[in-house]
Amino acid sequence: MSMHRVVVLTLVALVSLAGVPASTASAQGKVVLPITDAKARTAVERTIAQAAAKGLPVQALLAKAMEGVTKQATGSEIQVAVASLAKRLEQAQTLLAPSPSAAEVVSGANALGVGVPAEMLKRIRASWPRERSVAMPLDVLTELTARKVPVEHAVEQITSLMARGATPAQIAGLGASVQSDVAAGLAPDAALEVRARGVMSLLPSPAAQAVGAPRGPSKP
C-alpha cells in the first residue's frame, strides 16, 4: 500500500468513522491533507476551516483537494482550486437560500462550475417548495449543460417537469435518456426536447393537478 493510500485512508477514516463531521475536524485543525507544499497545505486547511465556519459542506472541498493530490497537481494549483470551489459553494448557498441542504449547495456549486448563470439556480429553487430538495434537478442541469445543451432550454425543460410533479428519479432519468440519445448520435438539444416530452406525457396535466389538488391547508 502506497503512502498516498495510507494517508488518504487515514484521512477518510478519521473524518467518517470517528463520527466527527469533516467540517468540525477541519475547524479544529485535525485533518492533515497530504499536500507536500506546506504553505499551500496551510492555505487549503485555512480555506476549509473558514468554509466550515460558514456552514458550507467541507466534504466537497476535501474531495477537491484530494483530487488534486491524486492528479499530482502543484500545491498552488490545489490551493486555487479549493478556494475557487469554496467561493462557488458560498455563492450557491446564498442563491438557494434560505436553508439549502449540503447536497443542494454542492449541486449548486457544480452547476455554477459548468457555467450555469446564478439566476438559473434561483429559478430551479423557486420551482419546488422549500422542503423538497433541488439537488437532483441541479445535478441533471449540470450534466445537460456539460453536454452543451443551451442552459435556457435545459432550465425550461427541467422546471416544467418540476412544476408538473416529476419525481427526482424521473428528472434523473431524463438526464440518462439524453445521455444514451447523444451516444446514439442525436444532438443534445434535440435529445432533451424529445425525452422531456416523453417524461411529461407520464405526468398528470396541470388541469388534473388543479382539480385533484387538496383544498385548504394541507395536513401536517
Add this chain to the structure above:
Amino acid sequence: MIRRAAPWLLIHLAAFTFAREVDSQEPSEFRLEAGYAHVRQSSETDETRESVFDAGLFAVFWRRPAATWTFLASGNLTYGADSVAAAQGVAALSIPWSLDDRLRTETGVAGARFALRSAGRGGNANVFARQHFITSNGGAWAGAGVARTSRDGAGSTSAVQDIGVWGRLGFLYGSGSYAWQQSDDWPLLRTAGAPVDPAADRYVLRDLELVLEARGGPNSIAVSWAARRGLSGTTQRVEAVSASGILQLTDRVAFTASAGRQFADPVRGLPQAELFTASLRLSLGRKPLPVMQRSELTSAVVEERPGPGGELVVRVFAADTMHIEVAGDFSQWLPLALEREEGFWVARVRLQPGSYRVAVRVNYGPWRAPRNLARVRDDYGGEAGLVVVP
C-alpha cells in the same frame, strides 16, 4: 534437442485454432530508435583478450493488433567503425485463447547476422513459443526455443526452456525467471571466458534472473540481477547486474538508456558483453505514447440495483498487461484498480443517488473522462466525467 522442443511448438501453433475473437480497437504502433553504444567484450583473437568499441544503434519496432492476434516485428542494427556489426530481426504473433482470456500465446521467429571481433562472423535463426497466464496483478509464463547458428563456417544448435512469474504492486513490477539452456556453440562460451570441458559434446547452463521495475506513466526505470551457472560441459559461474530507463520527452520522443552486463545468448548467437547504451526513440503513427489516449472503449454506466441509488460500472477495453484505475468523488479520489472480467477491465462501485465526477487512467497516465459521460473541467488542467445516479 529439437525433438524435446517440438511438442511445445506444436501446442502453440495449434493455438491459432483456439484464437479468441476480439475487436481490435488499437491502432498500429511504429517506432524508430537511434543511439550510441559503448561495448566491452571478451575476445578470442585479440592479444588483449578484450575488445572495446563504440557503436551506433538503429532499431525499428512495429506492432499491429488485428482481430484475433497481435503481430510484432522489430529489427535492430549495431554498427561500429571498426567493422564490428550485428543485425537482428524478430517477428512474433501474440494470440489470446478462447478457452480462457487469461491465456495468451506468443510464437515467432528471429534471425541475426553478425561480424563480431569477439565471436566471429556468421548468422543465427531461431524459433520460439511462450505461453502466458495473465491476471490483473500478475502472471506466469513457460516457453521454449530452438536455434541454429553458423559461426566462422561451423554450425551449432542450441535450445532453451524457461519459466517465470511476474507481479505488480502499485507502480512496482517484479519478475523472476529460470532458464535452462544447452548448446554446442563452444566459441560463444569461450569468448565469455568460461572454463570448458574438452571432452563434452555440449554444455548446459542455468540462468536465474530477477527484475524490479518502477513505472510512472510512459516513464520507467528497471534494475535486474542475473546469475548463470554451468551444469554440464562448463563450470562457469557469473553474475550480472544491469539497469535501464525510459524518459518520455514529448508526445513522440523518448530517451532510453541502459548499462550493465548481458550474458552470452546461445539461442540468439550473441556474445557476453558489458555495455552502455543511450538512444532517442521516435514514435510514429496514431499511437505515439504507450499510455491510454482517449480510450474509444471506455464507458461508465449506472446499473439499477435494489434499493436507492445504483451501481456504477466502469469498463475499459485494453491489453491484459495494462494497469487501469478509476477514481472519483465516491472514493475521495483514491484510485481503485479495475479487475479483469470477460476480456474487459471492470470496476463496480455502489453509489447513492447524486452526482459524481469520475476519471480513469491507464498505466499511471493522464486521468481521462470515460468516453460516454458528460465532460467537465477538473480545475487542474484536465477533465472528469459526470455521472448522475437516480
